[in-house]
Amino acid sequence: MFDYTVRRLLIAVPTLVIISLVIFLVLSLAPNDPMAQVPMTVPPEVKEKMREALGLGQPLYVQFWKWLVQFFWIEPQVFIDHYFGTQFAEGKLRVISWQTRAPVMDTVVERLPQTLWVVAMSYVVAIAISIPIGIYSAYKQYSVFDQAGTFITMVGYSIPPFFTGPLVIVIFAVNLEWFPSTYDTLHKVVDWDSFVIQLRQMALPVMVLAIQGTAQISRYMRSAILDNLNQDYVRTARAKGLSESIVILVHVLRNSMIPVITVIALNLPLIFGGAIITEQVFKVNGIGQQLILAIYANDLPTIQTLTFIFAFLIVGMNLIADVLYAILDPRIRYE
Amino acid sequence: MGSERKPIVKMDELKVVFQTKLGSVTGVENLSFSIFPGETVCLVGESGSGKSVSSLALMRLIEFDGGNIESGKVLFSSESMSDKDLIKESQRDMRNIRGNEIGMVFQEPMTALNPVFTISRQLTEGLRIHKGLSKNAAQKEALELLKKVRIPEPERRLKQFPHQLSGGMRQRIVIAMALACEPKLLIADEPTTALDVTIQAEILSLLNRLKKETGAAVLFITHDMSVVAQIADRVVVMYHGRKVEEGDVYKIFNNPEQDYTKKLLSSVPKLGAMVGKKFPEAMKLDSSQDADPIPIKGTNEPLLEVKNLTTRFPVTGGVLRKKVANLHAVEDVSFTLNKGQTFSLVGESGCGKTTVARSILRLEEAMSGQVLMNGVDVLKQSKAEMLKQRLNMQMVFQDPYGSLNPVMQLFDQVAEPLLNFKMAKGADLNKRVANLFDRVRLPQSFLTRYPHELSGGQRQRVAIARAIALNPKLVILDEAVSALDVSVQASVLNLLLELQVELELSYLFVSHDMAVVERVSHFIGVMYLGRMVEIGDRKAIFENPNHPYTKALMKAVPVADPNRRNKIDDLKFKPISSPIHSLEHIPDASSYSEIKRGHFVLTNELGYS
Numbered sequence: 001m002f003d004y005t006v007r008r009l010l011i012a013v014p015t016l017v018i019i020s021l022v023i024f025l026v027l028s029l030a031p032n033d034p035m036a037q038v039p040m041t042v043p044p045e046v047k048e049k050m051r052e053a054l055g056l057g058q059p060l061y062v063q064f065w066k067w068l069v070q071f072f073w074i075e076p077q078v079f080i081d082h083y084f085g086t087q088f089a090e091g092k093l094r095v096i097s098w099q100t101r102a103p104v105m106d107t108v109v110e111r112l113p114q115t116l117w118v119v120a121m122s123y124v125v126a127i128a129i130s131i132p133i134g135i136y137s138a139y140k141q142y143s144v145f146d147q148a149g150t151f152i153t154m155v156g157y158s159i160p161p162f163f164t165g166p167l168v169i170v171i172f173a174v175n176l177e178w179f180p181s182t183y184d185t186l187h188k189v190v191d192w193d194s195f196v197i198q199l200r201q202m203a204l205p206v207m208v209l210a211i212q213g214t215a216q217i218s219r220y221m222r223s224a225i226l227d228n229l230n231q232d233y234v235r236t237a238r239a240k241g242l243s244e245s246i247v248i249l250v251h252v253l254r255n256s257m258i259p260v261i262t263v264i265a266l267n268l269p270l271i272f273g274g275a276i277i278t279e280q281v282f283k284v285n286g287i288g289q290q291l292i293l294a295i296y297a298n299d300l301p302t303i304q305t306l307t308f309i310f311a312f313l314i315v316g317m318n319l320i321a322d323v324l325y326a327i328l329d330p331r332i333r334y335e
Numbered sequence: 336m337g338s339e340r341k342p343i344v345k346m347d348e349l350k351v352v353f354q355t356k357l358g359s360v361t362g363v364e365n366l367s368f369s370i371f372p373g374e375t376v377c378l379v380g381e382s383g384s385g386k387s388v389s390s391l392a393l394m395r396l397i398e399f400d401g402g403n404i405e406s407g408k409v410l411f412s413s414e415s416m417s418d419k420d421l422i423k424e425s426q427r428d429m430r431n432i433r434g435n436e437i438g439m440v441f442q443e444p445m446t447a448l449n450p451v452f453t454i455s456r457q458l459t460e461g462l463r464i465h466k467g468l469s470k471n472a473a474q475k476e477a478l479e480l481l482k483k484v485r486i487p488e489p490e491r492r493l494k495q496f497p498h499q500l501s502g503g504m505r506q507r508i509v510i511a512m513a514l515a516c517e518p519k520l521l522i523a524d525e526p527t528t529a530l531d532v533t534i535q536a537e538i539l540s541l542l543n544r545l546k547k548e549t550g551a552a553v554l555f556i557t558h559d560m561s562v563v564a565q566i567a568d569r570v571v572v573m574y575h576g577r578k579v580e581e582g583d584v585y586k587i588f589n590n591p592e593q594d595y596t597k598k599l600l601s602s603v604p605k606l607g608a609m610v611g612k613k614f615p616e617a618m619k620l621d622s623s624q625d626a627d628p629i630p631i632k633g634t635n636e637p638l639l640e641v642k643n644l645t646t647r648f649p650v651t652g653g654v655l656r657k658k659v660a661n662l663h664a665v666e667d668v669s670f671t672l673n674k675g676q677t678f679s680l681v682g683e684s685g686c687g688k689t690t691v692a693r694s695i696l697r698l699e700e701a702m703s704g705q706v707l708m709n710g711v712d713v714l715k716q717s718k719a720e721m722l723k724q725r726l727n728m729q730m731v732f733q734d735p736y737g738s739l740n741p742v743m744q745l746f747d748q749v750a751e752p753l754l755n756f757k758m759a760k761g762a763d764l765n766k767r768v769a770n771l772f773d774r775v776r777l778p779q780s781f782l783t784r785y786p787h788e789l790s791g792g793q794r795q796r797v798a799i800a801r802a803i804a805l806n807p808k809l810v811i812l813d814e815a816v817s818a819l820d821v822s823v824q825a826s827v828l829n830l831l832l833e834l835q836v837e838l839e840l841s842y843l844f845v846s847h848d849m850a851v852v853e854r855v856s857h858f859i860g861v862m863y864l865g866r867m868v869e870i871g872d873r874k875a876i877f878e879n880p881n882h883p884y885t886k887a888l889m890k891a892v893p894v895a896d897p898n899r900r901n902k903i904d905d906l907k908f909k910p911i912s913s914p915i916h917s918l919e920h921i922p923d924a925s926s927y928s929e930i931k932r933g934h935f936v937l938t939n940e941l942g943y944s
Contacts, residue, residue: 235447236447
């Protein structure tokens with residue numbers, strides 16, 4: 001198990017480097033010009049100098065190497081400096097946004113909490129709703145509840161967040177006026193009333209993201225339970241005289257969670273992807289919105305860094321899913 | 336049987352119906368029988384005869400499998416209740432009976448236990464519910480139970496998970512679970528079918544001993560008449576959901592009344608049926624068949640010579656997945672198969688017999704040794720040569736459900752090898768495939784069907800047709816009849832013997848079933864822990880077994896005769912030593928002593944005595 005984890009971690013390093021290279025090459029292929037936003041009145045020689053100042057005159061491999069060093073070597077130093085008050089990163093060049101001329105990671109650190117609040121909360125809500133739904137619709141297969149659940153999850157599956165987003169805004173914010181349509185990032189939770197306000201402004205984006213997650217997870221949960229209900233050990237458990245609630249919620253559920261947990265872990269990065277759009281719709285200034293803005297502004301270092309963070313999440317979640325799998329299922333020993 | 340005694344279970348006119356998409360199907364009808372205290376009643380019948388359905392109906396578990404008890408009574412009596420009709424009980428009340436008054440053991444020890452919970456947890460569950468024991472008290476009791484079913488190192492087993500135990504040990508755990516609350520009735524549904532013969536013998540004698548110790552009655556469900564003969568007091572024969580015949584075990588075996596019972600008994604391959612016959616021959620399935628079957632002589636010309644075959648599988652470990660040990664699956668095995676004859680490889684699961692077969696076909700790469708097919712070393716052939724060589728060697732696998740592609744029509748599956756080797760096309764192909772279907776006695780209407788529309792025996796016939804499509808010289812039969820019902824098994828065996836004569840086939844027959852092996856073989860090799868421990872002609876192996884393992888194997892085979900019951904001590908539990916050795920380990924070459932001409936016994940020490 002330990003060996004397996006170490007091996008997977010070792011493989012993850014070249015994987016991530018290759019991913020970052022691919023992202024870098026794709027971005028450098030894109031026909032864009034970071035100077036496009038600069039007014040026409042600026043003379044070409046000045047533009048050229050500005051380009052060089054951004055490091056654009058150098059060959060691609062130098063640019064890539066610089067990014068690698070900045071992201072993997074200098075940024076961690078900044079991180080350590082911040083928490084331990086050390087001076088490792090003094091005067092070293094960090095990954096700088098072309099758009100704001102500020103370090104990309106500073107913006108990420110500023111915006112990440114908003115994204116996490118919305119994304120994490122929506123995922124927790126999705127899991128909490130979908131697991132009971134999955135169990136019940138499997139246990140009462142082909143019942144009215146199951147059929148209705150199947151219909152609703154199919155709808156939730158197939159309608160993308162950019163449609164459900166405006167839809168819930170129209171229904172809950174415009175017509176019913178229950179919740180605000182935008183998310184106020186500057187809002188601080190200090191007492192009960194402000195906490196309620198926070199909950200209310202989170203409600204719509206969380207709802208939109210949770211619809212998607214619930215649809216997926218409850219489907220997986222249902223089929224995992226169905227697979228296990230036919231297993232011999234379920235009959236053994238019943239033959240022992242155990243009650244249905246113990247048979248289902250202990251014996252069957254524990255086995256069914258094995259595939260579902262991995263799906264939950266693997267889908268988390270996808271939810272981040274969905275958050276990019278949802279954040280845009282609800283004006284949450286999280287990292288999803290940051291990415292969109294960076295794309296509009298041709299801000300390559302920011303795009304590169306954010307895309308890489310998403311890739312890192314996917315690889316990391318994959319690893320966590322596999323390790324969880326082995327922990328939950330005593331039969332799996334990666335040796 | 337004492338009729339004045341009160342039966343524990345009195346089943347009366349039971350009828351179970353299943354609702355399917357095509358309407359209702361009757362699982363069991365008109366079934367009545369009784370079980371008295373302390374007796375073993377065997378429900379016997381082929382698959383689909385409704386024997387499991389009736390036991391699940393007794394437990395009222397059939398409702399969970401989509402069955403519906405339409406009519407009938409199941410009167411249950413014990414100290415706490417008298418003539419209680421279980422059919423009328425609520426599921427809540429049934430829970431107090433299940434596991435408490437009636438225990439149940441299932442067929443598949445591999446899947447009957449929950450894989451994610453420890454043995455201790457699964458054993459104590461019932462005790463805590465029915466007996467209201469505390470966690471600690473239940474654990475103590477669980478340990479006692481494990482001792483009762485004679486599991487080696489019981490303390491360690493409690494903390495283990497099911498996958499860490501062998502099949503035999505798991506079945507002991509399941510039995511311990513069923514006996515946890517000292518039930519009055521133990522239902523055992525094919526408890527030994529999935530086990531090796533030696534383990535089967537141990538489990539049977541364990542059940543016999545436990546029955547004596549606890550005084551519980553046993554309802555034993557099986558398709559195997561030999562097992563019935565070993566364990567039953569009374570027998571209920573079932574066919575198509577109805578009772579065919581009921582009676583004392585001696586009466587059923589000595590004077591069967593119904594034709595079906597007679598047919599069932601005659602298709603059981605009996606160990607010792609071939610004594611005095613030099614060559615294998617087809618089984619007489621029908622008493623009306625006058626002509627004696629013709630013995631199959633074959634030739635003395637070697638077709639396949641296997642010399643010092645060794646196959647090892649690497650065991651990897653560590654961060655870099657280096658090879659850390661070797662699994663010695665096949666170790667220095669040699670034998671010869673003559674043209675038109677059958678060589679059988681026998682042994683328990685994990686002894687390497689299948690690996691030998693697969694190494695010959697080069698489905699696994701052997702480490703060293705020679706496999707000479709007509710004098711050509713198969714192991715040294717290039718990929719292209721090997722492809723041609725496969726024309727001569729074909730294989731039939733054990734599982735008729737898994738070995739056919741579920742989405743291909745049967746015609747295409749049988750035609751595939753012919754197309755692969757460009758042997759036929761167009762009208763010629765159609766004719767050849769149709770011929771093959773005639774050969775294996777399948778109706779031509781099956782050509783356009785799909786595998787799921789066929790029974791197990793019919794599927795195995797398709798697999799045989801596919802194997803003989805290329806006119807091979809060698810057919811490897813890997814447990815080819817093990818998964819079939821006895822009557823089907825007998826007819827498939829007869830078909831194989833018939834084809835052997837007509838097509839001059841040589842068979843390498845891999846099996847764990849000694850009675851079947853006796854029927855078909857010219858020569859036999861007994862394998863244990865990757866080695867060939869004894870080799871010789873059929874007569875030598877069956878009538879004069881020399882190696883202790885061969886002897887144990889022979890003794891463990893259940894005999895379909897209630898007068899000859901095995902007396903095996905279930906204490907004689909012998910864990911097979913591990914075939915995994917370190918990289919440095921160089922095993923000795925196999926050395927044999929010749930008992931008689933052509934009869935060799937291994938002299939190497941394998942830890943079996």
